[in-house]
Structures are given as C-alpha cells and as structure tokens.
Amino acid sequence: MATPSPRRSPDVRRAALGAATCAALLTLTACSATGGATPDATPGGAGSVTLVTHESFALSEGLLEQFEEDSGLDVQVVQQADSGALVNQLVLTKDAPLGDLVYGIDNAFASRALDEGVVVASELTAPAATDAAAYAVPGDDAGALTAIDFGDVCLNVDTAWFAEQGVPEPTTLDSLLDPAYRDLVVVPDPVTSSPGLAFLLASVGAFGEEGWVDYWAGLRDNGLKVADGWTEAYYTDFTAGGGDGPRPVVVSYASSPPFTVPEGGDAPTTRALLDTCFRQVEYAGVLAGAANPEGAARLLDFLLSDEVQADVPASMYMYPVSSAVELPDDWTRWAPLADAPFDVAPADIATHRERWLTQWSDTVIG
Structure with missing residues (x-):
C-alpha cells in the first residue's frame, strides 16, 4: 500500500471509498455522485436482491460478481450515511423497505433496530454463523441481527513524537487528565462521528453514570480539541496523520497502527492504547417486508463466507467474526485487539444515547 491509511470510519470513508466503491459496483448498479444507488435501481426487482448499507461498505473487486454468477441474483447496493443515519432511514421506511x-x-x-422491528430472523447455513452467535445482541432471541465484523475504537498515540519529546506515553483514559498531556489530545465529535460516539461510550463504560461527565470536564480543562469527524482529527490534527498536526493523541482504531509503517520500514510509528477501547460490532439482517427474503438470506450467508470474511480486514478494516480465516500478517503483529474493552449494554445505549450526547455537548462544547 503506497499511502498508509488507518481504519476508515463510517463518518469519513466516503472520500476514501466513494470512487472505488462505484467502480467496483459499476456492473451491479449505477452509483450516484454521493455513492448511493440511483433511483432506477429498483429494490426487489425480478431476480435481484438489494443490500442497504452505510457508505463505507466495500469488498474487493470480483467478490460480488462471483456471488451473482453463483446465485443467479443481481445485487443492487443502496448506500446511506453512517450507522446512525442508516438505522434512522430504516425506521422511517419500514413500511416500504429500501431493500x-x-x-x-x-x-x-x-x-433501536430491534425495538422498531426493521429486521427479521432468517435461516443461515454458513459455518461462520456459529462464530457470529458469540456477538449476538442481548435480547435478540430470534437472531434477527447477525454479526459480520467487529473492531476496537481506541486512543492512538504517535510513539515517535513522544520519544522525540522525552514525554512518557499515556496508557489509560485517566492518563489524559495529567497536565503533562495538556493540549495534546484530539477526538472526533460524538454527535457527528461514529468513532467519536464509540469513544464516548468507552468513557461511560469506564466511569459509569456517576463519573463520565466529570471525566470529559477534566479533558476539556486539560486542553482537549474536538474535531468534526475522524478524518479531520486524524489527518489534520494528529501528528502522525500526514498533515503535520500538533496533537500526538487521537481517537482511532486498534487496526490503525499497521498502516503507519513507513515505506521501507519494519514497525509502525503509532500505537493503539488497548486499555482505552470500546468494541464496535457490525451486524446484518433481513429487512422486514423484504421483496426477496430468500435472496436476502442467501446474501447474508455470502457475507459470512470464508471469501468475504477473509476480505474484511483489507476492504473494511475490521476484524472478521469467522474463526476459520487468517488475519493479515501485519494485523497479527501490529493490530491486536483489546483484552477487556469497555462495555455498555445495548439496551442502556438505546435508552440513554440522546441524553448522553446532550450532556456531552453541554459539558464539552457549552
């Protein structure tokens, strides 16, 4: 890879993937200027199956085409924005599903997707369905959502910067409250950014309802910078993002460091702090009222196939749920997962998410 590129998050991967996704899907569906399907890609057409996804969906060239050839189905892809906007659209259109x-x-x-009844259970035959069950949403007894991939959102540090400045690297969330790290941290806004929201949830998991607001007040008072999204935070403000930014601590992914190995080098210039992580899991499900539920189930099995699961790290920079595929060598070496990521129950997230975002905005932005 000529230009190292860390994990592309749902709020920013349009720039990185929009043109590539359209090119890869050119034979499958017409792409609009914003990366989604054009109106004449009619969901549920004869012999077709429509995948509704966030703007970051991507697979290596040839995989979807091979599925079409094997299944006899024409795959159409309708792309929304990030995960939150995707669910909002599914709820608004559940009486006339998008795909x-x-x-x-x-x-x-x-x-929220489960409570609104936008997805229904289906029969799965892929062996990886057994692995996916380990990531089942609590309370989803019917199995309406199936895990496809996962990843850890963590603080990343510029190890070269800290070595050059003679400053010890932070190691935990609490470390960032130390005056030694004043004006050194940048995070994406959780109101507008999926990784930003994940990091907010990490703080809720770490400090609980009684402590997370005070934690963010402490970050604010220690010179925290909030960027609109992950791209701005990583590529503009982060010292190791290529933009000569001034801040050596950023919210990114556990899978980011392998992509900072310099050309000709043998080690990354960044490190993920694995005691600061929140684990994101991405799911797929057959839409309630789907015109082609059988085709949808077959496409879901395809997403759990060895071919797709092996492609997930390179194409979507996430970890596959399948235990049958091997990770790339550089991931094995430089992108370990957190042993004990912070956890917040999905039901608590659903109940409190909007209040937490309001509290965060009132505390940090004012």
Whole structure:
C-alpha cells in the first residue's frame, strides 16, 4: 500500500471509498455522485436482491460478481450515511423497505433496530454463523441481527513524537487528565462521528453514570480539541496523520497502527492504547417486508463466507467474526485487539444515547 491509511470510519470513508466503491459496483448498479444507488435501481426487482448499507461498505473487486454468477441474483447496493443515519432511514421506511438485506447496523444502534422491528430472523447455513452467535445482541432471541465484523475504537498515540519529546506515553483514559498531556489530545465529535460516539461510550463504560461527565470536564480543562469527524482529527490534527498536526493523541482504531509503517520500514510509528477501547460490532439482517427474503438470506450467508470474511480486514478494516480465516500478517503483529474493552449494554445505549450526547455537548462544547 503506497499511502498508509488507518481504519476508515463510517463518518469519513466516503472520500476514501466513494470512487472505488462505484467502480467496483459499476456492473451491479449505477452509483450516484454521493455513492448511493440511483433511483432506477429498483429494490426487489425480478431476480435481484438489494443490500442497504452505510457508505463505507466495500469488498474487493470480483467478490460480488462471483456471488451473482453463483446465485443467479443481481445485487443492487443502496448506500446511506453512517450507522446512525442508516438505522434512522430504516425506521422511517419500514413500511416500504429500501431493500432486502441491511448491513452496517452497529451495537450503538442495534437495540433501536430491534425495538422498531426493521429486521427479521432468517435461516443461515454458513459455518461462520456459529462464530457470529458469540456477538449476538442481548435480547435478540430470534437472531434477527447477525454479526459480520467487529473492531476496537481506541486512543492512538504517535510513539515517535513522544520519544522525540522525552514525554512518557499515556496508557489509560485517566492518563489524559495529567497536565503533562495538556493540549495534546484530539477526538472526533460524538454527535457527528461514529468513532467519536464509540469513544464516548468507552468513557461511560469506564466511569459509569456517576463519573463520565466529570471525566470529559477534566479533558476539556486539560486542553482537549474536538474535531468534526475522524478524518479531520486524524489527518489534520494528529501528528502522525500526514498533515503535520500538533496533537500526538487521537481517537482511532486498534487496526490503525499497521498502516503507519513507513515505506521501507519494519514497525509502525503509532500505537493503539488497548486499555482505552470500546468494541464496535457490525451486524446484518433481513429487512422486514423484504421483496426477496430468500435472496436476502442467501446474501447474508455470502457475507459470512470464508471469501468475504477473509476480505474484511483489507476492504473494511475490521476484524472478521469467522474463526476459520487468517488475519493479515501485519494485523497479527501490529493490530491486536483489546483484552477487556469497555462495555455498555445495548439496551442502556438505546435508552440513554440522546441524553448522553446532550450532556456531552453541554459539558464539552457549552
């Protein structure tokens, strides 16, 4: 890879993937200027199955085409924005669904999708369905949502910057409250950014209802910068993002470091702090009222196939749920997962998400 690129988050991957996705899907559906399907890609057409997904969906060239050839189905892809906007659209259109299968609902919004009844259970035959069950949404007894991939949102540090400045690297969330790290941290806004929301949830998991607001007040008072999205935070404000930014601590992904290995080098220049993570899980499900539920179930099995699961790290920079596929060598070496990521129950997220965002805005932005 000529230009290292860390995990592309749902709020920013349009720039990185829009043109590539349209090119890869050119034989499957017409792409609009914003990366979605054009209106004449009619969901549920004869012999077709429509995948509704966030703007970050991507697979290596040839995989979808091979599925079409094997299944006899014409795959149409309708792309929305990030996971939150995707679920909102599914709820608004549940009486006239946008397609047959949805991919990209994450664990921050899974409970809402289930409560609104936008997805239904289906029969799965892929062996990886057994692995996916380990990531089932609590309370989803019918199995309406099936895990496809997962990843850890964590603080990342510029190890080279800290070595050059002679400053010890932070190690935990609490570390960032130390005056030694004043004006060194940038985070994406959780109101507008999926990784930003994940990091907010990490703080809720770490400090609980009684402590997370005070934690963010402490970050604010220690010179925290809030960027609109992950792209601005990583590529503009982060010292190791290529834009000569001034801040050596950023919210990114556990899978980001392998993509900071310099050309000709043998080690990354960044490190993920694995004691600061929140685990995101992305799910797929057959849409209630789908015109082609059988085709949707077949496409869901395809997303759990060895071919797709092996492609997930390179194409979507997430970890596959399947235990049968091997991770790329650089991921095995430089992108370990957190042993104990912070956890917030999906039901609690569904109940309190909007209040938490309001509290965060009142505390940090004012």
